[in-house]
Amino acid sequence: MNGSLQEPALRLDLESVPLEVLWNAPIGIALVDRGLQLVRFNRALAGLHGPRARLYPGIRLADVLPPGEATQDILWRMEQVLATGQPFSRIELEWGRVSCHPLHEGTRVVGLCLYLEEVPEPGLAREALQVSEERLRMSLASASIGTWDFNPATGEFLCDARALELFGAPPGFRMDCDTFHSIIHPEDRERTQQVIQRTVSPESGGSYDIEYRVIGIQNGVERWLSAQGRAWFDEHGGLVRFSGTVVDITQRKRTEASARFLSEASRLLAERLDRAEEILERVARLSASSICTYCIIGVTRPDGRLPRVAGAHREPSQEHFVREALRFVPRAPGTSPLLEGVHTGRSALIREFTQDVRQRYAVSPEHLALMNTLDAHSVMTVPMRAGGKVHGMMILAACAHQRRFDEEDLALAEELAHRVGMALENLRLYEEARQAVGLRDEFLSVASHELKTPLTSLKLQHALIGKSLTPECRASVGTRLPKAVSQVERLTSLVDSLLDVSRIGAGRLGLEPVEMELTQLLREVMERLSEVFAQAGCGVDFPDTPTVHGYWDPSRLDQVLVNLLSNAAKYGAGKPIHVRVKVVDGRALLSVEDEGIGIAPGDVPRLFSRFGRAVSERHYGGLGLGLFISKQIVEAMDGRIRVESQPARGSTFTVELPLRARG
Known part of the structure; x- marks a missing residue:
């Protein structure tokens, strides 16, 4: 249907409209100009109970339809049809169904044609609508959801009871934009306002989802809210409506904050003891x-x-x-x-x-x-x-x-x-344990020093006895005197180990580094241990090696070599021991490899710990201090010691030392 709805209703060109059909149609029909004024309507529309009585051409449609929010929504939709040319169909209202189609003159929309159908059973429709609305209200209430709606044309800011409650406002409070912005928590206000400004811009798409805090208008209670909603725009990008929902998420935020707080507190408490x-x-x-x-x-x-x-x-x-x-x-x-x-x-x-x-x-x-x-x-x-x-x-x-x-x-x-x-x-x-360890180390130090005096005297007496023996007496004594001397030497070594442990615990493991040569010291140690290798049935494979000079403590390095070579003989199962020395990138690398019983993977981590053992004390003896002391000595000289081992295939201990001490 084409026509011109330029001014008064009488100027509308209706020649192409079959007036008899329009007048006798079973549904209400009205022609409306761009000002949403009635131009013509039929008998069925006049008889509908919805539109108010005394219809006449030129009256505003807003004065004809029943007042209420539904009518305002329909009028807004009609304006959208005028702006976009897109019709809408069969919108259900309490008093009827409404459809709207544009009237064109060329490409320009010059008016509207409205179709109003009476609901066949108004009572039932009204009841169904009430049930639907009540269900919606119950759903919102059960979810503790508040709703609000803002009309930029009138400045009206409508909030339901739940939204007012979440905003800390009394029932019936009239909200406005300034009040809403004022109740947002100061720390969240700028961020929230930025989201709102972005949402009411057409290019944003009109939707938003944000969490922010509010300070109650009346009660001052602080709440966390989760807000979602949407803005609608006309064909010119103007804001025509802005509405949304708010949900109380204070409990969730408190739980999250409590978890973060306790986690941070635990971290602080674990840092120092x-x-x-x-x-x-x-x-x-x-x-x-x-x-x-x-x-x-x-x-x-x-x-x-x-x-x-x-x-x-x-x-x-x-x-x-x-x-x-x-x-x-x-x-x-x-x-x-x-x-x-x-x-x-x-x-x-x-x-x-x-x-x-x-x-x-x-x-x-x-x-x-x-x-x-x-x-x-x-x-x-x-x-x-x-x-x-x-x-x-x-x-x-x-x-x-x-x-x-x-x-x-x-x-x-x-x-x-x-x-x-x-x-x-x-x-x-921890303090009690530290004090106990201090007392233990002090006891070991005192006991070791006290034991050293009689052991030194005993060694001296053995030496004097050995010198004073006649050939006849030496023959009668046999191997008993050498065995006694050996046992005293072993006891002296154990006491020295305990003394070293006490020094390490007290941080008094002193070093006296000098310029020295490693391979020569290694050969001297192997010569001293030749009897040990012979008793164990282990040959030593140490090929000719160029001299390796470094700046180390000879006596302490001697102690490390004795520990490694003695262990290789003890656990080597009578198989060869391979010793190698080389220099790589300014560091000396010494390796001692045996082909003996090896070490289980689970025992390797505690091998260098104090009193750490990887084998039975009953079968192999010892205090389990040799490797612990060796590790402390090597690290005191800025070096490292490590082990590679497989059960029944032997072990390789590697000592890595810098040639020169740190300046």
Whole structure:
């Protein structure tokens, strides 16, 4: 249908329209100009119960249709048809179905043709619509979803009851854009506004999905919201509608933040084990930056006193007040309710830290004045328990006017206190173990030195006896004297090993490096051990090797060579021992390879540890200190020692030493 709807209704060209058909059509039909004014309508439209009575040409369609949000939506859709030329069909309303098609003159849309059908059973349709709407409301309510809608033409900002609740507004509150922007958390405001500005630009596609915090309009409660929605635009890119939904995700965010906080706290607690003061300071600072405004921590002594106290405040300008408050944390039991948890092991949640409560907790008027300066509104006191005892107390305070601790905050604080208590318990055990190791090393040092004196005397007496023996007596003694000398030498070696262990533990393994030649020292050691190789049935394969000069401690390097060659003979199963020396990239490489019993893969990691063994002590003897001491000596000379081994195929120990010491 073509026509010109330029001005008044009477100028519409209807010659091509069969008026009789239009007038007698069973559905309501209306012709509308670009101003959405009635030009002509038929009898069926006039008889519909939906459009209001007294229809006449020239009246605005908005004054004809029943008032309400549905009519506003239909009018908006008609404007879109005028703008785009795209029709819509059979939109169901409470009072009928509406279809709309454009009227063209050439390519220009000059008007609309509306078709209105009465719903056959209005009561049933109305009931179905109510049921559908109620289901939607129930679905939104069960999902705790709030909805809002903004009309830029009128500035109207409509929020349902749930959205108002999430925004912290009273029922019936009239929202506007300025108020909405003001309740966004200051830390999220700029980011959220950028998303909104991008969404209301046509090139953005009109959709958004964002998470942000709001501060309640009336109650000041902080909430995390997840918001989704869409903006609609006309053919010119103008914003015609902006709506969306909001969901409360505060609990999820709290859970995520708690997990991150505890993970970071565990990382801090695992970094150091030797200084309680540093542990407390770092935990207090982490707490003040995450879960409270300021934090004070004290560690107890066996008498219940709190001699060590740490504290931190979120605001640097308030830090000195917390430091000042540390002076008033009671050091003695029975002087303040703050220490009740130390004796009972129970936490306390003080939701409202009122003036009366402050007075009860204060230990002096000066302390009360400082409490009022810090102005905490909610406080938790949490004992740090571990190992069946209380190690101290944590005091966490919230100073924001609307911030109040709850049971979930207390559970998080108790978990933190437990982890700090475990760290302090581990520190105590570590200190006890360190002291025990110190006592052991001291005992080994004293015992070794005390044993050296009689052993030296015994060796001297053996030497004198050997010199004084006549040939007849020597023949009668036989091999007993050499065996006694051998056993004394073995005992001397064991005592020397224990003495070296005590020196290593005390950090006193001294070196006296000099310019020396390695291959010559190696041959001297092999010559001294020739009897050991003979008893073990192991031949030594050491080909001619160029001299290797380096800057090392001869006596300590001799000790390493004796350990490696003795082990190769002991575990070589009577097979050859291969010794090699070479220089690679300014470093000397010495390898000792046997073809004996080898080492199981699971035993290799502990082979160089103190008292580490890979074989049965019953069958092979020894203290398990030789390789440990050798490793300490080699590393003290900036070298490395390693082993490669396979069971029943032998082992290869390699010592790598720099030719020159580090400058």
